[in-house]
Amino acid sequence: MTTLENLWYGNIRPVEQFVEDNAEYRNLLRLVGNNREKLEATLTPEQAELFEKYYTAANEMNSVSETAAFQYGFTLAVGLLIDFKM
Numbered sequence: 001m002t003t004l005e006n007l008w009y010g011n012i013r014p015v016e017q018f019v020e021d022n023a024e025y026r027n028l029l030r031l032v033g034n035n036r037e038k039l040e041a042t043l044t045p046e047q048a049e050l051f052e053k054y055y056t057a058a059n060e061m062n063s064v065s066e067t068a069a070f071q072y073g074f075t076l077a078v079g080l081l082i083d084f085k086m
Contacts, residue, residue, distance in 0.1 A: 014070060 006012045019025055036055070040048060 001009075001011070003012065019029075040051065043051060
């Protein structure tokens with residue numbers, strides 16, 4: 001299977017590789033999780049529901065951003081390959 005096919009079928013997930021190898025990101029993720037737990041412990045049920053909606057939307061926004069950044073980087077790489085071969 002080609003690299004492009006592996007990307008298409010989800011066999012290669014660049015974000016997961018980034019997270020596994022990035023200690024700073026793992027530490028920040030742990031900090032976010034700890035702070036979320038502390039905050040949720042202080043919220044009323046209504047506030048907790050609103051916070052969950054906020055958190056879900058923020059995660060979706062990050063996912064869209066990561067996807068767009070990957071697509072842009074991929075486009076740049078293909079452009080460089082084309083320029084290099086010419």
